[in-house]
Amino acid sequence: MAERIINKLLISIFVLSAIFVANINKASAATNATLVFDQSSVSTTVGQTVNFIARINPGTNEVGGVELYIDFDPAVLHLESITRSGNFNTTLSGPTINNTAGTGLIDAGLLTNPATYITTNADVATFVFTTLSTASNSLISFTETSNASAHGEYVVATRIDSQITIASSGIDVTAPIISNLTIPSTATTLVVPITTFNATDNVAVAGYLLTESATTPSDGASGWSVNAPSNYTFSSDGIKTLYAWAKDADGNVSESLNASITVTLADTTSPLVTTFNISSVIYETLIIPIVTFTATDIIGVTGYMVTESSFAPSAGASEWSSNAPINYTCSSAGEKTLYAWAKDAEGNISDNLSDNVTIIINNITSPMITNGIPVGKLSSKTNSVNLSVITNENAICKFSSNSNTLYDNMSATFSTTGETTHYHPINGVDDGKDYKYYVKCKNSDSNVNEGDYQISFSIEKESSSDDKKKPKRKISNSKTKLYKGETLIQRGSGFSKKADVLLYFTKANGSYYAPLKVRTSSSGKFVIYYRVNKPAGKYSWYVVDTKTGKKSKIRSYTIK
Known part of the structure; x- marks a missing residue:
C-alpha cells in the first residue's frame, strides 16, 4: 500500500514537463513511527461535539504521506466530518465516512517542489463526532491498514487508540415524528391548501415547517410556526415535492414526510x-x-x-x-x-430595452515571431529540415532566402500556418553548407513585420562517430486506446542528448497546440505523464529535435 500512496501523489500532479529516468537516492526508512490521537480518553454527555486529532510521530523517518483508517461504534458516535491538517497539502483519497459501519478514512500527502517531509510530530487530520448514546470507554481506534510512507516504505510500528465515556445529557434528544401530510395532487395557483399535517413528540411539538427542499432545516431557521400551516405558497409552477418538518422545545428536528403536486398556471403575460x-x-x-x-x-x-x-x-x-x-x-x-x-x-x-455603445478597434501591431528552428550546426547527411516559428497571434507566415524581401514578394508560404504554430519542410540540404532564411508574418488586420526574423543553421561536413552510433528517433504511447481520466505515458528516445525537443499535440479539431519544450536526458530520452481530459476522439503528436531540426514519426491515440 506504500506504492498506492506514491501512485496517488504522481497521478495528482498534471505533468507537462519531462520526467527523466534516473536513480533516486532514498533516505533510509525505519519502522519506528507512531499514530496517536491528541486525547487518550474523553468524558462528555449525549448530544455533544467531540474532536479527535490524529497525529503522526515519524520517528527517524521522512514521511511524505499518511493513510488513516479508523473504527468507532456507530451506536455511540456519529462521525460528522474529517478535515486534513495544514501540515499536508494534498488529499489523496477521501475523506470517506460510513456511519453505518462505523468507519472513516482519509489519505493525506505532502507535495512540494523541492520535496519536503514530515520529520517531527505533526497533526494529520481532525475527526469531528457527535455523541449519540451513553457508553463507557468506547474505542476510537486506528486499523492495521493505517500507516505512513517514507520514501516508498511503510514505517508505522505503533497505533495508539483513544476512548470515550458518555453520560446522559439529562435533556430531550428524541425528535418529533410526522404522522401524515396530505395536499391536493394538482393546483392552478401557487398557493396550495394543506389538507392534513400532523406530528407527535414524546414531550410536545413546538414548531411546524413546510419547505421545497429535502435538506433538514435548523431549529432556528425562519418559517417555523407554532401551529401546522393551512396552506403553502410555491416559488414556481411545475411538478413539486413538499416536505413537512416538526421540532420540539429542545431543538430536535424530525425526519421529513413529503407529498407531491403538479402546479399548472395559465400565463399569457410577457416579462x-x-x-x-x-x-x-x-x-x-x-x-x-x-x-x-x-x-x-x-x-x-x-x-x-x-x-x-x-x-x-x-x-x-x-x-x-x-x-x-x-x-x-x-x-x-x-x-x-x-x-x-x-x-x-x-x-x-x-x-x-436598448442602450448604445461605440467600438473603435485600431490594431497596428504586427505579429511577434519567436522560437525559430533549426539553429546551430546539424549533423552531416541531414537531407531535410523543418523550418518552424511561433507567433503570439494567428498569422500567415512566409519566408525567403533573401533578406529584406517584402512580404508580398515572398513566394514561399509555410505549409502549416494560419494559427500560432508555423512549420515547413525544406528538402535537399547539403553537408558543409550554411543556410539562412528570413521570415515575415501577417495578422488578420494585415499588419506585417517590417524587419526579417532570421533562421540560421549549417550542416556539418562529416558525421561524428557519436552521430553514426546515434539510435533512431522513436516516440511511443503507453496505450493506443484509453478513457478520460486515465493516465497516458508518452516516451521518446534517440534524440540529442541533454537538449531541448519540441512536442506538438493536436487539438480536438485537428489543429496543433503551441509546442511543449522538454529537456532530454543524458541518453537522449524523455518521459511525460498526461492525465487525459480531452473530449473523445483521435489525437496525434510528434517531436522535433531543436538541435538537429529533425522530426519524429507521428504517433496517435484514441480517447473513448
Missing part, C-alpha cells in the same frame, strides 16, 4: 425588462460589459438575451440564457445599439 445599461465609454474591443440587466415576470423569468437587432427573437432561439449575461460580443466595430430581451416558461417575450 418586463426593467433595466439595461452598458457603459457609454468608447471600447477598443468587441466584448462589451453589461452594467445592469434585470427583468421581472408574474411567475418567473426563464431566459435573457441581448441582440443587435430590434426584431424580437423567437422563444426557441439558441442564444437565450437562464441568467442575465454580463457581457455581449458585438459582430463588428462602430456605433452599436444593443437590445435586451426576456422570456418566461410559456414563451412570452418582453418588449426590448
